[in-house]
Amino acid sequence: MKKSYLLFSIVFLLLNSCDKSDFIEEVANSEEDVIAAKSTASNKSFMVVSKSETLSKELLSSVKKYGEIIRTIPEIGILVVKPSNANFENEVANLDDVKSVIPDLTVDWIEPVDVDPFANPISIGSDEPYFFYQWGMDAIDAPEAWNVGYQGENAKVFILDSGIDAEHPDLASNLNTELSASFVEGEDWNIQPGFYFNHGTHVAGIIAAADNSFGVIGVAPKSEIVAVKVLSEFTGSGPFSGIxxxxxxxxxxGADVINMSLGTTLNKDGKFYDEEGNLTAKIPSKYIQEIIYAQQRAIDYAFKKGVTIITSAGNSGMNGDGNGSTIVLPADLNNVISVSATAPLNWALDTSTNLDELASYSNYGNSLVDLAAPGGDFDSPYSFYYYDMVLSTISNGWSWSAGTSMASPHVAGVAALIIGKNGGEMNPHEVEKKLFETADKIDKNNSAYYGYGRVNAFKAVTE
Known part of the structure; x- marks a missing residue:
């Protein structure tokens, strides 16, 4: 039976049910990360980080004496272990080739902000292409890049997120199902069927929704995408080891590009707070430094393998400059391109309005932001504020959403266009250079809001 696909915006990350009536109800969703990550599984398992960035047989044999090895990442010298005794940490930390033993924290990497719905449904029609509403594509001159023949052929983008709807008609033709994988226990990379907002599916559509006269179109509509599930589709959380x-x-x-529309802000003193600012947990500050070190190892490994890594700058409205007490992961790490979010204000009233305002929620700072891209906003006082957001794919349909999570895939798509133009292989240093040099200088060359500028797809493939 063929599925019915509708254009629908939603207020919650997940919907329990949905009435697919003849009209199109429109409400909105935006996503915001929390300033301090919340630990939900600090004592269930540990990451064991080797000194040598390899895993010797001797180390594996020794660690097995103290617990069950549940994951190995030999390329970067990391084990994930469930301890079998209370002295696990001290015993393993004293082994010759062990650099550190760290609680494998599970934290929130994506978090929605609820927005009140309104009761003015409009009828668009489930089979009408929605390109008109994709102001972000115009902002980065994506159509001009397509028109000169560049659509991301031969580029492979891995999307580290909360899974993807494998049957979505805008995504299925570009999705490599054989390579797609899940690192979330008990969850398949292909999300559960149903009509709801899925973060990874929305991100995937921005990158590579097909040019098929149906629904929306992605920045690189002929690129290949691979789903790598590292976050639960139900909670948006995941352990550091899974990332x-x-x-x-x-x-x-074979990734050419990794997109990580995810992030968490850690306090370097090891304190964790809830959304009301109440202290909920504290771990030794040395753990935070070792968590940073372990993730940088993974980033560096991919970078050396020729992967361009794009990530979101975060949605806390925070100035990343001069804030030495916190770190945004992975955006603050070396060898990643961190992206802030831009948006129009009241686009529905005037489609010629400025599309490059810094979004109200976006993190910023010269030390944090490398590039800017369309992420949408929800700051308009009018009932049609959702048109200022980014329209893309969700499970069984399409939805508006806003966040630096939506900005990052715009840059990942442009990176795919650049790599595709160069035959499918390109050094990430060269990709980064091209992105930076061809970005539109909205403010100054390296501003706190826009980094090197707002990405420009057409210039990226023609200059």
Whole structure:
């Protein structure tokens, strides 16, 4: 039976049910990360980080005496272990080739902000292409890049996120199902069927929704995408080891680009707070430094394998400059391109309005932001504020959403266009250089809001 696909915007990350009536109800969703990550599994398992960035047989044999090895990442010298005794940490930390033993924290990497729905449904029609509403494509001159023959052929983008709807008609033709994989226990990379907002599916559509006269179109509509599930589709959370393993998996399986529309902000003193600012947990500050070190190992491994890594700058409205007490992961790491979000204000009233305002929620800072791209916003006082957001694919349909999570895939798509133009292989240093040199200088060359500028697809493939 053929599925019915509708254009639908939603207020929650997940919907329990949906009435697919003759009209199109429109409400909105935006996503925001929390300033301090919340630990939900600090004592269930540990990451064991070797000194040598390899895993010797001797080390494996020794660690097995103290617990069950549940994951190995030999390329970067990391084990994930479930301890079998209370002295696990001290015993393993004293082994010759062990650099550190760290709680494998599970934290929130994506978090929605609820927006009130309104009761003015409009009828668009489920079979009408929605390109008109994709102001972000115009902002980065994507159609001009397509028109000169560049659509991302031969480029492979791995999407580290909360899974993808494998049957979505805008995504299925570009999705490599054989390489797609899950690093989330108990969850398949192909999300559960149903009509709801899925973060990874929305991101995938921005990158590579097909040019098929149906629905929306992605920045690189002929690029190949691979789903690497590292976050639960139900909670948006995941352990650090899963992120690290997903990065290495992508690098080992031919990724040209990794998109990580995810992030968490850690306090370097090891304190964790809830959304009301109440202290919920504290770990030794040395753990935070070792968590940073382990993730940088994974990033560096992929970068050396020729992967361009794009990530979101975060949605806390935070100035990343001069804030030495926190770190945004992975955006603050070396060898990643961190992206802030831009948006129009009241686009529905005037489609010629400025599309490059910094989004109200976007993190910024010269030390944090490398590039800017369309991420959408929800700051308009009018009921049609959702048109200022980014329209893309969700499970069984399409939806508006906003966040630096939507900005990052715009840059990943342009990176795919650049790599595709160069035959499918390109050094990430060269990709980065091209992205930076061809970005539109919205402010100054390296501003706190826009980095080197707002990405420009047409210039990236013609200059």
């Amino acid at each position: 690290n393993a997903g990065i290495v998996y992508a690098a080992n399986n």
